[in-house]
Amino acid sequence: MSNNKKHVLFIGAGRMAQALIKGLDKNEFAILVGNNGNEQRLRDIKETFDVEITTHWSQEIHKMDIIILALPPESHEVILAKLSETISGQLVITVAAGIDPTYLESRLPKGTPVAWVMPNTAAMLGKSMTLYTLGQHVSQELQEWIEELICGIGEFEKVTEQQIHExxxxxxxxxxxxxxxxxxxxxxxxxxxxxxxxxxxxxxxxxxxxxxxxxxxxxxxxxxxxxxxxxxxxxxxxxxxxxxxxxxxxxxxxxxxxxxxxxxx
Ligand SMILES: NC(=O)C1=CN([C@@H]2O[C@H](COP(=O)(O)OP(=O)(O)OC[C@H]3O[C@@H](n4cnc5c(N)ncnc54)[C@H](O)[C@@H]3O)[C@@H](O)[C@H]2O)C=CC1
Ligand SMILES: O=C(O)[C@@H]1CCC=N1
The missing domain is CATH 1.10.3730.10 (ProC C-terminal domain-like)
Incomplete structure (x- = not known):
């Protein structure tokens, strides 16, 4: 792994995670994928997309720059509680319907930079129409990282939290x-x-x-x-x-x- 790459952890390895992983530029992002215990799914993803996998994602947080939650909305509560124990300023992005930055900020340590990115499955062809919005603690540099991430999967527009809901x-x-x-x-x-x-x-x-x-x-x-x-x-x-x-x-x-x-x- 080159040190210039941003280290991204996907928590959740389902259809949306795979669409994003397929679309992302592997020269820009070093990708690690974890889930809730389906090891066969992780092995398949490693083979298909040539990425790293982990069965203990919480032990890898300190090495990460970006954490992407590609989980069902209802799994966020538990995962955010677990993440809060180890996180130290990393950018947390969710792609979940209904889980906005206000929700993330209220469940993560104060000051954690968060974003809500809403792609679609055409991400796997670099053709997603993606919406995004930022939490309160996202610097200009982190916003550039987010745009670097999502420009690899297609077109994007920055909108408000309410607009992503709608x-x-x-x-x-x-x-x-x-x-x-x-x-x-x-x-x-x-x-x-x-x-x-x-x-x-x-x-x-x-x-x-x-x-x-x-x-x-x-x-x-x-x-x-x-x-x-x-x-x-x-x-x-x-x-x-x-x-x-x-x-x-x-x-x-x-x-x-x-x-x-x-x-x-
Ligand atoms: N499929 C789509 O077109 C889109 C999906 N999304 C969002 O993406 C998220 C994932 O959706 P899909 O990929 O379609 O669902 P999926 O069911 O294909 O994948 C969900 C993944 O989350 C993992 N997971 C569930 N609970 C977990 C936990 N507690 N810890 C770790 N991993 C856990 C599952 O093992 C699975 O790998 C949802 O929040 C959805 O709203 C957003 C935009 C488009
Ligand atoms: O069906 C779902 O819940 C997800 C969110 C938007 C598209 N797929």
């Missing part, structure tokens, strides 16, 4: 909504007699192209209008979506995510 559903949960849409379209595509591979290519590239169009900053309604030739076929499909209030369905789905995240603290 927008986790959009940037981190809603990818699952898009995958549901993709699943339905793939099924329909396969019914036309193309192979699964062809169906994936058609649907994935259609969604990727649409995302690129959105990035041009033209309004979604205008983009939809441009697809819907007057008197043409697309308008008939849009009418079905509008009559069935796709927008209301989306609001309800986002609200359900928000309510659940609030209950998890």
């Amino acid at each position: 927008l986790t559903a959009v940037t981190s949960s809603a990818p699952a909504f898009i995958y549901r849409v993709a699943e339905a379209l793939e099924k329909i595509t396969i019914e036309s007699g193309v192979s699964k591979v062809q169906a994936r290519k058609l649907v994935a590239n259609m969604i990727a192209g649409s995302a690129e169009m959105l990035k041009t900053n033209v309004a979604p309604a205008e983009l939809a209008d441009a697809v819907a030739t007057p008197g043409g076929s697309t308008a008939a499909g849009l009418e079905v979506l509008d009559t069935n209030h796709l927008d209301h369905l989306m609001i309800d789905a986002i609200e359900a995510c928000r309510q659940k995240a609030m209950l998890q603290e």
Whole structure:
């Protein structure tokens, strides 16, 4: 390990930890991964991502610069209590829905620098849309570390604590909504007699192209209008979506995510 690398400990080795580990620049960060005792999972991660693992993470805290909590929200209480016994100024980051800097600061020693980073699973391809916000004790240098960490996994925006509470559903949960849409379209595509591979290519590239169009900053309604030739076929499909209030369905789905995240603290 080069001494110039920042030493990062992941506590939690599930899907989000793995997405982040895959996306992070190993030239910048020396990664150590621990969990709550699933040693096979740790061995798999070591083999897959070529990182270090530990079965006793609490003994490694003093060597770390950054600690990333990639745990279920409800596991934080216990882990933060354990962490408090050994921590001495390291930066603590959580990626958990509903666990904000105020929560972290109230359970860690006074003055501990903390941050809330909200990525999505596209981190594993360096394509996450990540939100972040800082606690009260994060220096300019530590903020730069955080941005170095998250720029490796995609795009990011600094927002307020309240905004992460509200927008986790959009940037981190809603990818699952898009995958549901993709699943339905793939099924329909396969019914036309193309192979699964062809169906994936058609649907994935259609969604990727649409995302690129959105990035041009033209309004979604205008983009939809441009697809819907007057008197043409697309308008008939849009009418079905509008009559069935796709927008209301989306609001309800986002609200359900928000309510659940609030209950998890
Ligand atoms: N999956 C996603 O797309 C996103 C997840 N998140 C957040 O990431 C966190 C983890 O979610 P996933 O990776 O999806 O869940 P997961 O169930 O795949 O992984 C959770 C990991 O935490 C470990 N763990 C649980 N309790 C522990 C404890 N007491 N000590 C040490 N390790 C413990 C488990 O062994 C497992 O490795 C959650 O807080 C979630 O809100 C945030 C953004 C997106
Ligand atoms: O489903 C969850 O609870 C996590 C948080 C946002 C995305 N996945």
